[in-house]
Amino acid sequence: MKISAKVKRFIDEYLVDLNGAAAARRAGYTDKSCRTSAAHILADPKVQELLAAKMEERSHRVEITQDEVLKRLWAIGSANPGELMQFRRTCCRYCYGEGHEYQWTKGEYQRARQQADDDGKPIPDCSGGFGFDPNKPPVQGCTECFGQGHGHVFLEDTRRLAGPAATLFAGVKQSKEGLEVKTHDQVEALKLVGQHLGMFKTKVEHTGPNGGPIEQKTVIVDEKEVKAAIAKLEREY
Ligand SMILES: [Zn+2]
Incomplete structure (x- = not known):
């Protein structure tokens, strides 16, 4: 044909x-x-x-092997969430300023100076100097923040994520409270890996007392019975 x-x-x-x-x-x-x-x-x-x-x-x-699924789960379970987001403490304006005075970036100062000129106000003080870098760590001897600086939540650029952190990342949601970074459930992933590897096998009794058959008993408990049993125990001991 x-x-x-x-x-x-x-x-x-x-x-x-x-x-x-x-x-x-x-x-x-x-x-x-x-x-x-x-x-x-x-x-x-x-x-x-x-x-x-x-x-x-x-x-x-479309081939998906068991190994690949397991590797993916392990990547989620073992990823370091710190590669996705961090809580950072960074310097304050006075940490690196000369004599711990307010430190500017050059651009900021030029704009502030221009504004002051326009408003007919005195030139802003620049004794703390320039070169403010908000990414630097706080300085212990800072007389304004005493080495604490400011706390920031920092989110990694997700386009640059690689390895387990990229697998852990499940998206970003914009909410009223701000950005919410979503991650896959690490504990659940670890549980699935553990289960697959047979790590959580519970002990199974194959025989009852003295090698006899296993006794099967269904116990239905209600609250009253439990309370009565506790009361009885308390009376006896
Ligand atoms: Zn400081």
Whole structure:
């Protein structure tokens, strides 16, 4: 059989649900002949060969092995959340200023000076000097913040995330309170890894006392009974 465009279309449609008649209909064969057309096309060795190749290709494309799932879970479980977000303490304006006076960036000072000129106000003080860098750590001897600086929540640029931290990251949500960084559940991931590795097997008794059969007992407890039992114990001891 010649593999026409229509037959190719049939093959693609057939791969969707492996239903010959439906695939024939979608590929444009008339309703009446669908079943026979499908059977006829599918019986062709060339078509069979093509189908087998496409199925093989597809299985490679969507192949997910147990190892890959496990690796992904382990990446989530073992990731360091600190690579995603950090709480940082950074310097205050006086930490690095000369004599612990207010430190500016050059641009800020120029703008403040311009503003003062425009408003007819005195030139701002710049005895603390320039070069303020908000990313520097606080200075212990600072006479304003006493080495505490300011606390900031810092979020990593998620485009740069790599390795386990990238797997841990599950998105960002903008809420009224600000940004919320979402992560996959690390404890849950670790539990699944542990379960897969058989780490949490509970001890199973195969025999009852003295090697006899296991006694099976269903105990239904209600609150009154528990209270009565406690009261009895308290009376006795
Ligand atoms: Zn300071």
